[in-house]
Amino acid sequence: MNADVSALEVRGLTKRFDRPAVDALDLTVRTGEFYALLGPNGAGKTTTLRMVAGLLKPDAGSVSILGIDALADPVAAKQITAWVSDEPMIYDKLAPLEYLEFVAGLWGIDPAVSEVSAHQLLASLGLEPHLHERCEGFSKGMRQKVALAGALVHDPRLIILDEPLTGLDALSARHVKGLLQERVRSGCTVIMTTHILEVAERMADRIGVIAAGRLVAEGTLSELRQQNGRGDTSLEDMFIALVDADAAAA
Numbered sequence: 001m002n003a004d005v006s007a008l009e010v011r012g013l014t015k016r017f018d019r020p021a022v023d024a025l026d027l028t029v030r031t032g033e034f035y036a037l038l039g040p041n042g043a044g045k046t047t048t049l050r051m052v053a054g055l056l057k058p059d060a061g062s063v064s065i066l067g068i069d070a071l072a073d074p075v076a077a078k079q080i081t082a083w084v085s086d087e088p089m090i091y092d093k094l095a096p097l098e099y100l101e102f103v104a105g106l107w108g109i110d111p112a113v114s115e116v117s118a119h120q121l122l123a124s125l126g127l128e129p130h131l132h133e134r135c136e137g138f139s140k141g142m143r144q145k146v147a148l149a150g151a152l153v154h155d156p157r158l159i160i161l162d163e164p165l166t167g168l169d170a171l172s173a174r175h176v177k178g179l180l181q182e183r184v185r186s187g188c189t190v191i192m193t194t195h196i197l198e199v200a201e202r203m204a205d206r207i208g209v210i211a212a213g214r215l216v217a218e219g220t221l222s223e224l225r226q227q228n229g230r231g232d233t234s235l236e237d238m239f240i241a242l243v244d245a246d247a248a249a250a
């Protein structure tokens with residue numbers, strides 16, 4: 001795959017419900033980048049990512065994933081993309097290993113290959129003691145981790161996650177962060193929404209801030225500080241100032 005191609009290129013992406021949720025959004029995420037998408041409640045983050053993942057039809061605009069037109073060829077785009085919702089769905093009657101084998105089967109992956117990667121994925125998320133227990137008895141955090149493992153089993157190049165750390169205890173959050181960082185090191189691209197600004201501050205190569213369906217700021221942490229003339233201020237202070245300024249201008 002051509003390394004110059006962006007992992008994600010969104011142009012003029014628009015979705016309106018009773019009012020605009022995503023408003024002619026342009027967004028570029030580079031290949032191999034860890035990108036954090038921030039924004040206040042209702043800013044349009046989930047709607048944007050659902051359109052990128054092919055779960056919601058845009059009113060207008062284009063979505064290109066690693067050079068594939070995701071609206072014209074959604075199957076090809078989905079083959080290289082993972083989508084992890086903030087409300088993950090798994091099959092309760094299956095154990096984690098069975099669930100991953102089931103998902104791998106849907107992707108047509110050779111069981112000999114998927115069995116090894118399923119074990120590795122579940123172990124890296126601290127689920128090794130529970131490989132053969134039915135998911136129906138699992139806590140929300142454990143279910144989130146099984147869903148994440150299921151989303152990664154086909155070895156996607158672009159990993160999109162909506163609030164993946166919410167509700168996880170410290171150890172589980174560390175497992176998830178470790179797994180995502182390892183994927184980025186191996187050349188994948190991660191796009192993640194989060195309200196935990198410390199996570200964006202520590203993990204993201206670049207940060208985008210969305211307000212009212214538009215990108216109002218973007219850059220590395222130091223670029224954001226420079227753009228906003230805010231010296232060594234925290235991301236939290238900058239985020240609040242950006243969002244306040246956008247609301248005042250509206």
Ligand SMILES: Nc1ncnc2c1ncn2[C@@H]1O[C@H](COP(=O)(O)OP(=O)(O)OP(=O)(O)O)[C@@H](O)[C@H]1O
Binds near residue numbers: 021040042046047048
């Ligand atoms: N299915 C829907 N029907 C009607 N309105 C919707 C629907 N989905 C989202 N919206 C509206 O679109 C806007 C953007 O919502 P979205 O969920 O994308 O925001 P968000 O940035 O992800 O917010 P949060 O941080 O609270 O998750 C909101 O005003 C929301 O009420």
